[in-house]
Amino acid sequence: MASFSSRSRTSSLTAAMLLLLGVLFMANLDMTGAQVGICYGMMGNNLPPATEVIALYKQHNIKRMRLYDPNQAALNALRNSGIEVMVGVPNSDLQRLSNPSDANSWVKNNVLNFWPSVKFRYIAVGNEISPVNGGTSWMAPFVLPALVNVFNAVRAAGLQDQIKVSIAVDMTLIGTSYPPSAGAFRGDVISYLAPIVGHLSYAKTPLFANIYTYFSYSGNPRDISLPYALFTSPSVLVWDSGRGYQNLFDAMLDSLYSALERLGGGNTLDVVVSESGWPSAGGFGTTSDNAGTYLSNLIRHVKGGTPKRPGKAIETYIFAMFDENQKQPELEKHFGAFSPNKQPKYNLNFGGHRNWDISTEQNATVSLKSDM
Structure with a gap:
C-alpha cells in the first residue's frame, strides 16, 4: 500500500506539473496570436514627444502600434524598438498615390528608408x-489605384x-448586420468594395476594420443592452445558425465576415480590428468605468475568436493611446487609455509585469432585437 501511495502522489504531481506547463504554453501561444496594439493618435497640443511615447509602449509591453501617417519623429523613435507598426497613408494623399511613381516615392521615403530597424507590419x-x-466620397475612386500602387511598390522591394x-473601413458600409450570418454590405458600396476585396484575396492580406460597439449601443440603447456591448451580459438570447452570441463585438465582426464571404472573399480573408475603444466622457454611456470595463474585457476576449471563426485570435488595435484635446466632437477627446501626462487611466494588462487572466470567460446570452 505504501508503494502504491508513493506512486500515486508522484503521478499526481507529474500530472499537475504537466497541466501547469500546458496552461502556461497555451497562455503564451494565445498571447502571441492575439497581441493587442494601440493606435497612436497625435491630435493634441499637450501630448508627450514621440521618444517618450515609444518608451511608454515598451514600459507597458505594448508590442504593436498604429500610426495614422508616417510621422517622421515617431518613425525615428521606433527604430530598433521591436514594436510592430501599422503605418497609414493619410486620406489626403490617396489621389497623389493613385500615380505609381508617387506611390513608389512614398514607400521609399516612409517605409524603405526606415526598414528593417522599424518593424513595419502593415x-x-x-x-x-x-x-x-x-x-x-470624392476620395473613393482613388482608393483601389493607391492600394495597388503601394502594394506593387512594396512587392518591388521584395x-x-x-x-x-x-x-x-468602418461598419457604416454594412447594410445588414442581424443576424450575423446574414451580414451584407450596402448595395451602393458593392462596386467600390468588390475589386478591393478581390485584390486583398489575391494578395493574401487582411481587411482592416474599425469596430466600435459603443456607437452601436449609444445609437440604439433600447434594443442593445450595455452589458452586451461591454462583454458583461449574464444572459443570452441570440442564436444564429447554431452559434450563440454573448457580446456585440463578436456579432459585428461575424456580420463583417459574412458580408465579405458574400462579396467573394471566401472564408479565408481575415479581418484585423484596426480600431476599437470606448470613450470615458462626452456622450451617452461614457464613463471611466464603462471604458475601463470594455478595454480590459476586449483585451481578454480577442484571444479566443468569434462564434463564426472560433479558436482564431483576433488581431486588435485599441483606440487610442491618449486623450486628444484637439479632436471633435467632445467625446472624441476621451478615448485614451492613457492621459497626456502618461498616467494610465485604467488597469489594463498588455502582457507585461502582471499575469494575464486566463480563466474561462463566463457564458452569457444577449438580447438583440434589430440591426446593429
Whole structure:
C-alpha cells in the first residue's frame, strides 16, 4: 500500500506539473496570436514627444502600434524598438498615390528608408473612406489605384510577405448586420468594395476594420443592452445558425465576415480590428468605468475568436493611446487609455509585469432585437 501511495502522489504531481506547463504554453501561444496594439493618435497640443511615447509602449509591453501617417519623429523613435507598426497613408494623399511613381516615392521615403530597424507590419491605405459619405466620397475612386500602387511598390522591394497593404473601413458600409450570418454590405458600396476585396484575396492580406460597439449601443440603447456591448451580459438570447452570441463585438465582426464571404472573399480573408475603444466622457454611456470595463474585457476576449471563426485570435488595435484635446466632437477627446501626462487611466494588462487572466470567460446570452 505504501508503494502504491508513493506512486500515486508522484503521478499526481507529474500530472499537475504537466497541466501547469500546458496552461502556461497555451497562455503564451494565445498571447502571441492575439497581441493587442494601440493606435497612436497625435491630435493634441499637450501630448508627450514621440521618444517618450515609444518608451511608454515598451514600459507597458505594448508590442504593436498604429500610426495614422508616417510621422517622421515617431518613425525615428521606433527604430530598433521591436514594436510592430501599422503605418497609414493619410486620406489626403490617396489621389497623389493613385500615380505609381508617387506611390513608389512614398514607400521609399516612409517605409524603405526606415526598414528593417522599424518593424513595419502593415500599411493602411486610407481610413474610413466611403463612396456614400459626403465627406470622403470624392476620395473613393482613388482608393483601389493607391492600394495597388503601394502594394506593387512594396512587392518591388521584395517585402510583400513581411509588410501587408490594405485599407481600413468602418461598419457604416454594412447594410445588414442581424443576424450575423446574414451580414451584407450596402448595395451602393458593392462596386467600390468588390475589386478591393478581390485584390486583398489575391494578395493574401487582411481587411482592416474599425469596430466600435459603443456607437452601436449609444445609437440604439433600447434594443442593445450595455452589458452586451461591454462583454458583461449574464444572459443570452441570440442564436444564429447554431452559434450563440454573448457580446456585440463578436456579432459585428461575424456580420463583417459574412458580408465579405458574400462579396467573394471566401472564408479565408481575415479581418484585423484596426480600431476599437470606448470613450470615458462626452456622450451617452461614457464613463471611466464603462471604458475601463470594455478595454480590459476586449483585451481578454480577442484571444479566443468569434462564434463564426472560433479558436482564431483576433488581431486588435485599441483606440487610442491618449486623450486628444484637439479632436471633435467632445467625446472624441476621451478615448485614451492613457492621459497626456502618461498616467494610465485604467488597469489594463498588455502582457507585461502582471499575469494575464486566463480563466474561462463566463457564458452569457444577449438580447438583440434589430440591426446593429
